[in-house]
Amino acid sequence: MRYESIIFDLDNTLLNFELCERQAILGALEDCAISLDLNGVSETNFLQVFETYNSQYWRQRETFSPIELIEIYYRSTLAQLDIQTDQISNLGESYWHIFNHFAVMEPDVNEVLTVLARSYRLAVITNGFVSAQLPRIQAAGIEHFFEEVVVSEAIGFAKPSPEIFNHALSKLDLTPAQVLYVGDSLNHDYVGATQVRIDFCYYNRKNQNLPSEVKPKFIISELLNLLELFK
CATH class of the missing domain: 3.40.50.1000 (HAD superfamily/HAD-like)
Incomplete structure (x- = not known):
């Protein structure tokens, strides 16, 4: 038939999806003036750690809003890599904006x-x-x-x-x-x-x-x- x-x-x-996500993760760091180079962290390492927390917390998507989930990913990743910032909430909002408005x-x-x-x-x-x-x-x-x-x-x-x-x-x-x-x-x-x-x-x-x-x-x-x- x-x-x-x-x-x-x-x-x-x-x-x-991988390229869309990468663009949003790194783009949000740039928007919030967080330099991985200055913190001695490679993009590859940051993305790997971020993805670990993404996989860990994604199952809680019915408990948290998308931006809340993203903030958890960033907070956990930055803490593990010992990167200090007061931009967590801005990171979540920036990521969500980039992810939703740019497509690969x-x-x-x-x-x-x-x-x-x-x-x-x-x-x-x-x-x-x-x-x-x-x-x-x-x-x-x-x-x-x-x-x-x-x-x-x-x-x-x-x-x-x-x-x-x-x-x-x-x-x-x-x-x-x-x-x-x-x-x-x-x-x-x-x-x-x-x-x-x-x-x-x-x-x-x-x-x-x-x-x-x-x-x-x-x-x-x-x-x-x-x-x-x-x-």
Whole structure:
């Protein structure tokens, strides 16, 4: 059956999350006049420590606001690296502003979406905060391509929960057989899509080996490969 719609994951599928995050982490330090060089700390070391606390506290995202979480990341990282500052609250606000208003896209996103939009209804299913994901799509200048953008916070269910996929199908008034889902995460995207019998295209952006039991409908290493699938 010919697909009617192609639905995309957002982070590390359309937007390069790692580069977006790096830009925000280091940009906030610059905004608040905190020099890593003067403190004898490399960017790589700072980012590694920051990511450790990000992973540790992210599960508490339902307890804290996004800016409160970011302040925790910075406070913990700066304390571990023995960097003194009175700019913690400013760091959180600066990070959030940068992260939400500057976007780094994966290669060839505009070309791929432009071509696919001529023949398919396009949409996004993404985990995250509404206050981040929607502005980031706008910052990338790609919001006009999508008929629907479904954000986990808005509906109370996150990937791989089948509810978020069923919500998107309901909004688009489509059946699973009419949809292809494109994403980079086996745990969130592959599991979620296959639970509701949506065909899955794995964007294997880092050319990782797949477990033998994982069998996506398609595998691509570049987004441009999508255009080859639908010639």
